[in-house]
Amino acid sequence: MLYKRKNIIGLLIIIFSLSILGCKKSPLDYRIKFIGNYNFIVHNSSWFMGPPPLGGEKDTTFTNNGRVTLGSTDSTVLIYFFAGVSIEYPVEFTIYDDGTIESSSNFIGEFESVKKVRFNGGYEYLSGHDYYDVIGLKSK
């Protein structure tokens, strides 16, 4: 009986050691700390050729409740700073370990902390431009 018990324990030791040796350490997703709901303050300036309301100059600041979610690849995040309007229009950013972000659509910036993001950039068109300067604070 004692011998059988000790064999079981011996087997457990082997399973335990195998599990230790077999452990593959997966690094934690560095993006997780930046994910969440944010209040964005958006400064938008644009100019389009033509008469108003489609054309003309615009310079406005508005606030918006948006969010930051994981992106389509393992090094991107989606920033929904337009969330709340009829069409959700996220911008996908490549995010680096230090919180620096950049997107292929000319947005650049950084997470200054895990609670604050700042970026700017915009779109250039043949008939005008549309620029954004955005600060986002994580909401509780």
Place this chain on the structure above:
Amino acid sequence: MKTILIILCLFCFNNISICQDNIKESKEKKFQIAVMAGGSYKNILGKRYIEPTPMNLNDGFLLHQFDGFTKMPTYGFQFGFLITYEIFKHWHFTSGLLYSMRRDIYESKYDTVIKYHALLYNASNSYYNLINNVFKYDYSYNNIELPLMLQFKISKLSFYGGIHLSLMSFYKAKYNYLRYSFNNNYVPPSLFFLGPDFTSQKTIEYIKIPLVIYPTFQASYDLKVKKLTLSPFLGIDLGTKKSLYLQGGIIFSL
């Protein structure tokens, strides 16, 4: 192959203890409580320089983040309490709770680091700052760790093998940058280059629940000082990113 050898060793140890158990029953206490304190030294062994590897378009940046950097030696420390339970003669199971401070530092020279860049528009002074050239990554982990170890004890000598499971971590990352400035009056790509002009630092702090596993192997020797049992120990911890911690300290049995 190494795995098989370790399993064989464990079998041998197990069988020795079984034979000895049949001869003599243990009279020691089943449970033992101890306090431990020690330090660690990381990256003392092995190659420290991280060779750059060829980049493919589909590679994530993490794959090349530390290319061309040097893993710097770092100090750490740990303390906490351990509870040891005697499974059968010579074999003990050790657990407890430890506070462990671990650190990773990667450093490079300014002029060789062009990894990624982003222009940040600074509205207050109308300059673009090139956030680029992180030349030093300094990560600190203040971990609450759960040791899960098997102890094999022969006379005064003990061998431990197992894991330290990090349950919670207060994580602090310091990034040192070399920043360049550009005059905003010039339109890209003909930016008027003003720098490199200053360095700056950014800190990101975060509490995370990482469940990181650190395989641990230790050896200790029992010394009797009056009624106290002091056990100096030496060991190794395998950290993330192929790093090795050398550990040393003392275990006080209560």
